[in-house]
Amino acid sequence: MPRWLGLLALVLAVVSIAALTLAWDTQRRVRSFEQELVKRQQDSQSQSSEARMLARQSQDASREAAAKVALLEARLSEVALQRSQVEELMQALSRSRDENVVADMEAAVRVALQQSAITGSAEPLVATLSQIDERLARYNQPRLERVRRAVARDLERVKAIGVADVASLSIRLDEAVRLVDELPLLAVAxxxxxxxxxxxxxxxxxxxxxxxxxxxxxxxxxxxxxxxxxxxxxxxxxxxxxxxxxRVTRIDSPDAVLAAPDQVFFIRENLKLRLLNARLALLSRQFDSAQADLRDAQATLDRYFDRNAKRVQSASELLRQVMSQARQTGVPRPDDTLAALAAVAAGR
Structure with missing residues (x-):
């Protein structure tokens, strides 16, 4: 019996030693775990503090970003509003520019039409339509393309009309007036x-x-x-x-020979006055009056002057040329151009 107790005591001693060893090892591990846990807790606290600081910074940054975004949105809305206003202003300016161009063209055409009616020449209207065509070519606006086509049609129609060249006719009458003093009379041998x-x-x-x-x-x-x-x-x-x-001469009107020498001066001056009146009538575009004066001047030449003389023949030829070209010719109205300008001005 004591032997069994000794063995039991030995076993209990071994078990006690093993338990103490295990407890010591466990305590050591627990301490290391506690140290590791404390270390990790400290690290986690530092990380959490850093995270809180970063979160705080991110919150501040997000607030700043939100403020900036709000400011940018406000500025964007202002820019959009300004852009819409600028576009409206540009459209208004474009419309105003087109309206001004159309108004200038219409006024120029009407002034040229009045000048052509006053002078009887198509040159003012031709020059104005040519300038309008060149201006439309430079302007290059699709809305005014039909106006350009109408201008081209009116320009061709005006150029096709033959109008009396008053300047050249006046020069011929001046030449005839110059020749009057040199023309030989029938009454003067x-x-x-x-x-x-x-x-x-x-x-x-x-x-x-x-x-x-x-x-x-x-x-x-x-x-x-x-x-x-x-x-x-x-x-x-x-x-x-x-x-x-x-001197043997055939004279159809005997009174031409009976003209006294003092009447020769008045015959020449009367012929000059007829030619000058015809010239003034041409300049004032009174072609009927000019034709009447030219017929009277031609009758005076045939009645009182020697028709066999070369100078008389030259003067008579000048009068016939002026009579054949001094005709009333109406300048056509540029109705197509005016209608196109009115349609553009009305916005159609």
Whole structure:
């Protein structure tokens, strides 16, 4: 019995030693775990403090970002509002510019139409339509394309109309007025040029007498040639005087020959006044009055002046040219251009 107790005591001692060893090891591990836990708790506390600080910073940053976003949204709304206002202003300016261009073109066309009506020339209207066409080409606005087409049609139609060139007609009348003082009248006898064969023979004889060969071969013939030359010159002078006294001319109006010398001045001045009146009528575009004055001037030329003279024929030809070209021609209205401008101005 005591032996069993000793063995039991030994077993209890071993178990006690093992338990103490295990308890010590467990206590050691618990301490290490506590240290590790404390360390980790400290790390977690530091991380949590850092996280709280970062969260606080992120909150501050988010608040700042939200404020910035709100500010940007406000500015964006302001920019959008300003952009819409600028677009409306640009559209208004564009519409106003188009309206101003259309109004300027319409005013220019109407002024050119009035100038053409006053002057009777299509040049003002042609120049204005050409300028409008060039301006539309530079402007390059699709809304005004039909206006450009209408301008091109009116320009072709105006150019096709033949209008009297008043400037050239006035120059021709001035030339006719200048010729009036040089025109030969039927009532005034013009001196005729006597070109006889005797004068030619005398010239040939003088040339032959001047040669030394003729003088050496016929010394006695010089006095006979001189006598013959003197006789022929005397006869030619007498015959020229007789021909100057007698003038045979066919005159359809006898009163033209009966005009007194003091009336010659008034005939020329009356013709000048007729031509000047015709010129003034042309400048004022009174073509009917100009035609009447030109007919009277032509009748005066045919009645009182020598129609066989070249100067009279030249003056008569000038009057016929002016009478044939001085015709009233209406300048066509640019109705297509005005209608297109009115349609654009109305917004259609």
């Amino acid at each position: 013009e001196p005729r040029r006597v070109g006889s064969e005797a004068a030619q023979r005398r010239a040939a004889a003088r040339a032959a007498a001047a040669s030394p060969a003729a003088g050496a071969s016929a010394p006695d013939a010089s006095w006979r040639d001189q006598a013959l030359d003197l006789w022929e010159r005397s006869l030619a002078a007498v015959w020229g005087e007789v021909r100057s006294l007698v």
